[in-house]
Amino acid sequence: MATTQLDINAVLPAEALTCQHCLARFEATLQAAPGVSQVALNPAHGVAMVHFNPTLTTADLLIQQARQEGRRLGQDYAHRVLPIEGMDCADCARTLERAVSGLAGVREASANFLGARLAVEYVPGETSIAAISRRVAEAGYRVSDPAAEEPSRRRRLSGDRATRLTAAGAVLVVAGLAASLAGAALPSTILYALAVLIAGVPVARKAWASLRLSHQLDINVLMIIAVLGAAALGDWLEAATVVVLFSVGESLEGYTVERARRSIRSLLSLAPSEAVLRTAQGEQRVPASAIIPGDLVIVRPGERIPADGVIAGGVSAVDQAPITGESVPVEKEQGDEVFAGTVNGAGVLEVRASRPASDSTLARIIHLVEEAQARRAPTQRLVDAFARRYTPAVVAGAVLLALAPPLLFGGDWSSWLYRALVLLVVACPCALVISTPVTIVAALATAARRGVLIKGGAHLEAAGQLRALAFDKTGTLTQGQLAVTAVTPLDGASADELLALAAAAERYSEHPLGAAIVRAAEGRGLTPSPAADVRARPGGGIEARIDGMLVRVGTRAFAGDGDQALEQRLAELEARGQTAVVVNAGGRTLGLIGLADQLRPEARPAVSALKAAGIATTVMLTGDRRPVAEAVARAAGIDAVEAELLPEQKVAAVERLLGRYGRVGMVGDGVNDAPALARASLGIAMGAAGSHAALETADVALLSDDLSRLAGVIRLSRATRRIIVENVGLALGLKLIVLVLAVAGAATLWEAVFADVGASLLVTANGMRLLRASALRNR
Numbered sequence: 001m002a003t004t005q006l007d008i009n010a011v012l013p014a015e016a017l018t019c020q021h022c023l024a025r026f027e028a029t030l031q032a033a034p035g036v037s038q039v040a041l042n043p044a045h046g047v048a049m050v051h052f053n054p055t056l057t058t059a060d061l062l063i064q065q066a067r068q069e070g071r072r073l074g075q076d077y078a079h080r081v082l083p084i085e086g087m088d089c090a091d092c093a094r095t096l097e098r099a100v101s102g103l104a105g106v107r108e109a110s111a112n113f114l115g116a117r118l119a120v121e122y123v124p125g126e127t128s129i130a131a132i133s134r135r136v137a138e139a140g141y142r143v144s145d146p147a148a149e150e151p152s153r154r155r156r157l158s159g160d161r162a163t164r165l166t167a168a169g170a171v172l173v174v175a176g177l178a179a180s181l182a183g184a185a186l187p188s189t190i191l192y193a194l195a196v197l198i199a200g201v202p203v204a205r206k207a208w209a210s211l212r213l214s215h216q217l218d219i220n221v222l223m224i225i226a227v228l229g230a231a232a233l234g235d236w237l238e239a240a241t242v243v244v245l246f247s248v249g250e251s252l253e254g255y256t257v258e259r260a261r262r263s264i265r266s267l268l269s270l271a272p273s274e275a276v277l278r279t280a281q282g283e284q285r286v287p288a289s290a291i292i293p294g295d296l297v298i299v300r301p302g303e304r305i306p307a308d309g310v311i312a313g314g315v316s317a318v319d320q321a322p323i324t325g326e327s328v329p330v331e332k333e334q335g336d337e338v339f340a341g342t343v344n345g346a347g348v349l350e351v352r353a354s355r356p357a358s359d360s361t362l363a364r365i366i367h368l369v370e371e372a373q374a375r376r377a378p379t380q381r382l383v384d385a386f387a388r389r390y391t392p393a394v395v396a397g398a399v400l401l402a403l404a405p406p407l408l409f410g411g412d413w414s415s416w417l418y419r420a421l422v423l424l425v426v427a428c429p430c431a432l433v434i435s436t437p438v439t440i441v442a443a444l445a446t447a448a449r450r451g452v453l454i455k456g457g458a459h460l461e462a463a464g465q466l467r468a469l470a471f472d473k474t475g476t477l478t479q480g481q482l483a484v485t486a487v488t489p490l491d492g493a494s495a496d497e498l499l500a501l502a503a504a505a506e507r508y509s510e511h512p513l514g515a516a517i518v519r520a521a522e523g524r525g526l527t528p529s530p531a532a533d534v535r536a537r538p539g540g541g542i543e544a545r546i547d548g549m550l551v552r553v554g555t556r557a558f559a560g561d562g563d564q565a566l567e568q569r570l571a572e573l574e575a576r577g578q579t580a581v582v583v584n585a586g587g588r589t590l591g592l593i594g595l596a597d598q599l600r601p602e603a604r605p606a607v608s609a610l611k612a613a614g615i616a617t618t619v620m621l622t623g624d625r626r627p628v629a630e631a632v633a634r635a636a637g638i639d640a641v642e643a644e645l646l647p648e649q650k651v652a653a654v655e656r657l658l659g660r661y662g663r664v665g666m667v668g669d670g671v672n673d674a675p676a677l678a679r680a681s682l683g684i685a686m687g688a689a690g691s692h693a694a695l696e697t698a699d700v701a702l703l704s705d706d707l708s709r710l711a712g713v714i715r716l717s718r719a720t721r722r723i724i725v726e727n728v729g730l731a732l733g734l735k736l737i738v739l740v741l742a743v744a745g746a747a748t749l750w751e752a753v754f755a756d757v758g759a760s761l762l763v764t765a766n767g768m769r770l771l772r773a774s775a776l777r778n779r
């Protein structure tokens with residue numbers, strides 16, 4: 001179970017940040033504190049952001065440790081994310097935000113009802129988490145313990161006090177109906193009144209809290225006014241039916257929203273709570289949160305890997321689907337990287353931890369997904385702005401409807417008051433407000449489960465609006481590793497002889513070309529002869545003495561002899577986008593070895609799928625030579641190439657595309673292409689599971705090196721947009737129908753409640769269809 005993180009933003013004195021050495025020492029001091037997972041110092045603004053586990057350290061201890069090192073860490077404000085129970089609608093979230101924001105010492109409060117989280121910025125000297133928790137309780141909700149076990153579905157439904165009161169109210173309404181049919185008018189009225197009192201208790205408490213703490217008319221206030229109005233008119237059956245229907249609807253809405261939350265929360269269960277640690281004293285089981293870099297962890301068959309690390313021993317297939325979305329387990333051996341939350345196959349693995357559990361790839365993904373939930377998409381901001389004006393307008397309309405006809409036209413007071421009460425119920429914007437976020441969160445959860453991390457609704461919407469897509473070449477369209485593609489012997493030598501001789505000279509070379517030649521020789525089962533007097537010639541190649549001969553492997557100028565046939569073969573290889581290496585032994589050119597960075601097998605189908613998804617043009621932006629770039633572009637089906645670009649020239653190329661197409665995406669590795677990724681309308685990082693920098697910098701991160709998911713992201717974005725439009729239309733359409741019927745006197749209170757609750761449930765269910773969406777699946 002992940003622990004809540006506390007982000008302390010502390011103001012640092014300028015003298016602590018005047019030199020890079022001081023800066024590095026100060027950062028190391030903070031990083032060494034127990035429970036600290038990340039430190040970011042900003043010398044320009046004199047600010048430090050320290051992410052730490054509050055169960056292992058506190059802000060006061062960090063301040064004290066800094067002082068012991070001769071540094072001053074002045075605390076300005078703290079940021080805490082609190083899990084909330086009972087917040088099941090957008091109206092609840094707004095009420096809670098206003099209630100907590102009004103507390104002295106609170107700088108800002110932001111409630112995310114789908115994430116069941118409240119983010120609070122506060123001044124520690126002026127208020128505390130205990131005081132904030134009390135204010136949350138006063139508003140009718142509760143701060144839950146993040147370490148507590150999640151309650152079962154049955155316990156949530158049957159054990160909830162509000163649910164029990166609603167059930168009791170429903171029984172009383174049925175009993176009242178039975179008494180009414182039996183002709184017992186007074187007993188039936190008493191039963192209806194009891195139903196109103198019992199089922200209405202939770203609603204009345206929330207209504208009072210909303211009025212007292214946030215001074216706003218939320219749905220609970222409107223519902224209580226409607227119930228009291230019906231009772232004043234003597235229609236106790238209507239009053240009882242309204243409050244019970246509303247309470248049932250609240251319970252059902254809470255249940256459906258909880259389903260959406262569980263789709264995100266399921267990420268938390270991927271990380272095991274315990275790990276088997278090998279120490280000098282033997283093996284011992286410890287909490288996974290206690291793992292530190294350098295620890296040796298034993299992972300048995302079928303167990304989840306508890307921390308990011310490198311395999312120190314053992315061979316096994318690892319199911320990486322929980323992180324990267326790959327459907328087939330990947331064979332892992334000594335030296336390979338593994339991620340927390342992935343599942344070990346049939347072998348026993350020894351994993352050397354490279355990061356603490358709190359800083360694992362999985363932990364960062366969970367943190368970023370939670371942040372993404374809280375970010376409002378443009379459509380959501382538009383809907384929220386409309387809802388803020390909609391409710392006061394309809395309430396004003398209800399007051400006008402109750403007063404104008406009787407006062408101006410002599411209408412019946414009770415009839416027009418009843419119509420106004422129906423209109424008050426229609427004033428609740430719940431279905432409208434929930435229509436967008438539930439859809440976006442479902443889409444984000446689906447993407448995360450399939451190895452695509454989207455950093456919020458705005459980026460999700462942007463993906464569906466792209467018209468052009470720019471690609472880096474190396475490591476994006478290609479595999480990022482050179483391989484031998486052609487062995488061309490000359491002067492009577494055989495292909496194996498040529499490759500073995502080159503591999504003997506390159507055996508200990510660290511150059512990518514040499515490493516590729518050695519791998520190719522090993523792949524053919526060749527055994528290179530021992531080499532002596534090995535010397536690297538910068539810009540030329542490598543030379544060595546093998547079996548008494550001087551062997552040179554490298555460029556035409558270094559190893560070639562100027563032969564016309566050699567020059568022709570070199571030109572042919574380079575025209576195909578390959579790098580040519582000449583092999584010379586004893587002054588005689590034995591042949592050429594062609595090498596190239598191999599195109600990803602899914603690159604061409606992925607580019608075709610992007611065009612089918614509506615991308616108008618694809619462009620490659622690379623620093624590589626033009627012949628190589630054009631060869632790769634032809635093989636991948638890319639429309640245009642800009643080659644031999646420096647990083648700043650890639651940014652300029654993206655700007656030209658923006659000027660022509662408006663919305664442009666950039667696909668790269670998230671580190672080398674960071675400026676171009678940042679300039680594009682949407683930055684997409686490839687293979688981000690192994691790079692924390694890519695996770696942080698990109699708008700969309702493909703956790704595996706699978707280009708085929710790009711078209712899926714665009715399809716998912718468009719499906720999300722389509723469902724949002726459906727939901728907004730459904731919510732507004734039902735409201736409009738009931739509004740017209742209310743003014744005409746053809747709608748009852750319970751029908752209005754039923755329409756309101758029904759609309760909320762319908763838009764929630766419609767949005768949650770994306771949890772089962774197939775858009776991101778490979779096609």
